[in-house]
Amino acid sequence: MDVTYESxxxxxxxxxxxxxxxxxxxxxxxxxxxxxxxxxNGWRNYRGNLGFYANxxxxxxxxxxGFGVSxxxxxxxxxxxxxxxxRFMDALGIDSAHMIGNSMGGVVAVNVAMRHPDRVHKLVSxxxxxxxxxxxxxxxxxxxxxxxxxxxxxERLQQWLExxxxxxxxxxxxxxxxxxxxxxRPEAQQALKAMYGSEALALQQQFxxxxxxxxxxxxxxxxxxxxxxxxxxxxxxxxPDMALIPLRLIPEAxxxxxxxxxxxxxxxxxxxxxxxxxxxxxx
Numbered sequence: 001m002d003v004t005y006e007s008x009x010x011x012x013x014x015x016x017x018x019x020x021x022x023x024x025x026x027x028x029x030x031x032x033x034x035x036x037x038x039x040x041n042g043w044r045n046y047r048g049n050l051g052f053y054a055n056x057x058x059x060x061x062x063x064x065x066g067f068g069v070s071x072x073x074x075x076x077x078x079x080x081x082x083x084x085x086x087r088f089m090d091a092l093g094i095d096s097a098h099m100i101g102n103s104m105g106g107v108v109a110v111n112v113a114m115r116h117p118d119r120v121h122k123l124v125s126x127x128x129x130x131x132x133x134x135x136x137x138x139x140x141x142x143x144x145x146x147x148x149x150x151x152x153x154x155e156r157l158q159q160w161l162e163x164x165x166x167x168x169x170x171x172x173x174x175x176x177x178x179x180x181x182x183x184x185r186p187e188a189q190q191a192l193k194a195m196y197g198s199e200a201l202a203l204q205q206q207f208x209x210x211x212x213x214x215x216x217x218x219x220x221x222x223x224x225x226x227x228x229x230x231x232x233x234x235x236x237x238x239x240p241d242m243a244l245i246p247l248r249l250i251p252e253a254x255x256x257x258x259x260x261x262x263x264x265x266x267x268x269x270x271x272x273x274x275x276x277x278x279x280x281x282x283x
Contacts, residue, residue, distance in 0.1 A: 017071030025054030029097035033105030039179030103128035130242035141237030145196040220249040232261035
């Protein structure tokens with residue numbers, strides 16, 4: 001199915017502001033949840049995949065609050081995104097849906113699945129879910145995000161983009177320009193600082209050290225939805241050893257690793273990713 005930005009864009013009012021999204025296709029509902037990072041939003045994450053999935057599902061690409069598209073709300077971007085998913089589903093009358101989540105979007109999806117198990121039918125994550133077992137923490141990609149959040153520049157943006165992808169030929173001037181234009185918007189800078197700025201990362205470590213609550217990844221046994229973990233073998237943002245925890249804890253988890261591929265699996269391994277995820281979702 002051919003999709004364009006203008007033909008698919010929608011918005012809906014909720015009690016916490018307007019949520020914007022892209023909609024295409026017909027069939028069982030499928031929510032596509034975007035990641036975090038520099039200049040990110042839902043359309044940029046999934047515009048290359050939406051047409052494929054729209055041939056099989058009624059697709060919704062939700063724009064999370066705080067990334068410059070939907071109305072911002074106070075709070076940490078991950079927590080506000082979890083709330084946004086359920087608000088969005090309630091507003092559109094979607095009882096349950098398949099979910100595909102890229103990085104942060106995968107974390108959001110598993111949190112929805114843990115809190116509202118009846119609302120997630122099947123779940124696909126693209127990196128992100130879990131915690132490092134053998135790799136350094138923070139990862140190389142997170143350190144580059146920290147440097148950009150503290151002091152944005154085109155050079156630091158390009159360094160981070162090169163960390164996201166295995167094949168450097170995919171880092172085009174157009175991609176750099178698009179991400180830079182989006183990243184310098186005040187709301188985008190605020191969201192990035194809230195997640196990856198030096199102060200935010202330091203506060204996060206302090207909170208984890210003193211919090212009586214366990215981290216989300218230690219409660220992944222609560223995810224009842226069949227889950228497909230997808231990973232790039234060369235992911236330097238969320239190294240593949242992160243998958244060991246969710247693969248062990250989620251009762252119905254399976255995993256596919258894509259060779260010669262970085263963090264953006266749906267972009268860099270597009271055809272294989274779409275084929276494998278479609279088989280899983282339709283199984």
